[in-house]
Amino acid sequence: MIVDVEKLWTVFGPPEHPVVIHQDLDLRVRRGEIVSLVGGSGSGKTTLLRQMLGLETPFRGQVRVLGEPASCMGGQGASSRVGMLFQHGALFSAFSVLDNVAFALRELGNLPDALIRDAALVKLQMAGLAVADAAKMPSDLSGGMVKRVALARALIMDPPLLLLDEPTAGLDPESSDSFCALLGSLHREMGLTVVMVTHDLDTVFELSTRVAVLAEKRVIVNGPVREVVAFDHPFIREFFLGQRGRRAMATLPEPAPAAQPV
Amino acid sequence: MEEPSPRVTQQDTPQGPCAVLAGRWTAAQLTEASAWRQASRDLQALPAAAAPGALLGWNLQSLQQFDHIGAQILWDHWGRQWPTRLDATPDQRAVLERVAQFTTTPPAPLRSTPRQQFLDLGAWVLQGLERGKDLTRLIGQLLLDMLRLLRAPRRGPWRDLSGHLFSMGAAALPITALVGFLIGVVLAYLSAQQLRQFGADAFIVDMLGISLIRELGPVLAAILLAGRSGSAITAQIGVMRVTEELDAMSVMGIAQGFRLVLPRALALAIVMPLISVWTTLAALVGGMLAADVALGVTPAFFIEALPGAVDVANLTLATGKSVVFGVLIALIGCHFGLRVKPNTESLGQGTTASVVASITMVILVDALFAVVFKNVGI
Numbered sequence: 318m319i320v321d322v323e324k325l326w327t328v329f330g331p332p333e334h335p336v337v338i339h340q341d342l343d344l345r346v347r348r349g350e351i352v353s354l355v356g357g358s359g360s361g362k363t364t365l366l367r368q369m370l371g372l373e374t375p376f377r378g379q380v381r382v383l384g385e386p387a388s389c390m391g392g393q394g395a396s397s398r399v400g401m402l403f404q405h406g407a408l409f410s411a412f413s414v415l416d417n418v419a420f421a422l423r424e425l426g427n428l429p430d431a432l433i434r435d436a437a438l439v440k441l442q443m444a445g446l447a448v449a450d451a452a453k454m455p456s457d458l459s460g461g462m463v464k465r466v467a468l469a470r471a472l473i474m475d476p477p478l479l480l481l482d483e484p485t486a487g488l489d490p491e492s493s494d495s496f497c498a499l500l501g502s503l504h505r506e507m508g509l510t511v512v513m514v515t516h517d518l519d520t521v522f523e524l525s526t527r528v529a530v531l532a533e534k535r536v537i538v539n540g541p542v543r544e545v546v547a548f549d550h551p552f553i554r555e556f557f558l559g560q561r562g563r564r565a566m567a568t569l570p571e572p573a574p575a576a577q578p579v
Numbered sequence: 580m581e582e583p584s585p586r587v588t589q590q591d592t593p594q595g596p597c598a599v600l601a602g603r604w605t606a607a608q609l610t611e612a613s614a615w616r617q618a619s620r621d622l623q624a625l626p627a628a629a630a631p632g633a634l635l636g637w638n639l640q641s642l643q644q645f646d647h648i649g650a651q652i653l654w655d656h657w658g659r660q661w662p663t664r665l666d667a668t669p670d671q672r673a674v675l676e677r678v679a680q681f682t683t684t685p686p687a688p689l690r691s692t693p694r695q696q697f698l699d700l701g702a703w704v705l706q707g708l709e710r711g712k713d714l715t716r717l718i719g720q721l722l723l724d725m726l727r728l729l730r731a732p733r734r735g736p737w738r739d740l741s742g743h744l745f746s747m748g749a750a751a752l753p754i755t756a757l758v759g760f761l762i763g764v765v766l767a768y769l770s771a772q773q774l775r776q777f778g779a780d781a782f783i784v785d786m787l788g789i790s791l792i793r794e795l796g797p798v799l800a801a802i803l804l805a806g807r808s809g810s811a812i813t814a815q816i817g818v819m820r821v822t823e824e825l826d827a828m829s830v831m832g833i834a835q836g837f838r839l840v841l842p843r844a845l846a847l848a849i850v851m852p853l854i855s856v857w858t859t860l861a862a863l864v865g866g867m868l869a870a871d872v873a874l875g876v877t878p879a880f881f882i883e884a885l886p887g888a889v890d891v892a893n894l895t896l897a898t899g900k901s902v903v904f905g906v907l908i909a910l911i912g913c914h915f916g917l918r919v920k921p922n923t924e925s926l927g928q929g930t931t932a933s934v935v936a937s938i939t940m941v942i943l944v945d946a947l948f949a950v951v952f953k954n955v956g957i
Contacts, residue, residue, distance in 0.1 A: 367826075370826075370830050372826055372829065372830070390830070391829050391830055391831075391832050392832050393832055394832060395830060395831055395832030396831045396832065399830070401827070401830045403823045403826065403827060404823075405822065405823065407822055407823035407824050407826065407827040408824075408827075409824055409827070409828075410818075410819075410822065410824065420831065421831050421832075424831070424832070424833060426734060
């Protein structure tokens, strides 16, 4: 089990006015899955990702990632376990693109500089950027390029788990397409497990092996796309079967589920 | 072209008196002072809509343009009810319906009762204690990080440190020299007036020497650097918080204390005594020149008499004070930076609070040192 969230309660705010974000939330992600985490605005999707990264503490319940409690994430070599793509990239604004991507490798301090540089350039090109972009500063990049650099940075140490927060938000359709193609091919080649928060139904249908729907402060259904779409719940009906949902669903391939390794 | 100004006229129709709107009842037209006055005068001049036996109908058909502001004015004039007779196009009706649907009375603002204010005071005190805890944690983490640096010096954040040394130290040299020089000149001139009365011209050296080396040099340098570097630190770390760079760092396993706070604290601890000496020197040069002009005390005499007038313990004390100032300014800057929320107001407030707190801290610590070391060097 790559990600194991069990009876999670997330509560913000002072004790007099608590705001409950998650209530008794369960979520399990197995190796090799691409899970789309969908839900309405404010339903706590980004907060759930942050719980998996150990950036928030559970009020109750536990979050285990790669067999260890999430609060232990973020130690030495964290980048070799989990890569995170933040919603707006969160690139280090003082560093060039190459330094951003190579950051985690340099932190370990044991590899020669030339090797680090080569590895970073490879990841940059895998993410769809040109070698000439390596010297640019984050403020010189367009939105799509920022996301690609952030993806290269997340993947620099080939972590088994990749977390993405709205990867296609603000991207034009062509960039979204190539981003999905990239994620798909990386998933196949590197056996990545991906948990992706997204509103983009096209991405959900094209890429995901499973969909987890976050509503009423918990995951109401977690399963293959067709199963989720057929689930009877008012939120799912509105989300997937509204005008956009139906159009996007037309692109679903006929059911022939890919191998689901445990 | 028809006159666009919004107006209302009354006509008599077979169904009864009717108010006919004309012109453009839109935000652009109605926000002109003259147009608004005219329109409200026209509306006031109409017989009251609910006058018995003279139910007023409304005709919107001849309007050139109608938007939500026009609709709001009508809706309010109608007392938030539909009139019995309304002649309007379907689009105008849709606009009126939307305004009707969403017009509400906002809830009355909560009055703050004395009990609530009392509770707020308590909450404020608890918040202050939380802040104190955070600052203590920061200081503790800094000490642990310094130990870590001593144990493995090769893995220290040396590049960050050198960058900060430049921007906090080298770049501050011109301004501190200028301010120091001018303070020295002013101090010398003012003291000269008094000393000449007593024929104690030579004591200008003692006065300037002790006050500048022991107190004014370090404190002035600290205040200048608090404004310069304290605000820069808060702004840098605050923006990193807003753009989630801090989250990205912790996700990648980078210790914030070791990579962000330690280089800044160390840099300011190194830079502050050096800048303090630099400022003191500039002030002494200024004072020396002013003493020459005002009292005829030659620079040669000044330089010769200075070591005798001022004990070297003063310099040691000043340097020690500066190191403490430097570390605390950096810690206060980091503390406020880490509390910045994702909005511009919070960033401005945090930066201001950081500088004010740093300067206050400098004055307090200086007073503390003055009391504790009052028998040293004088």
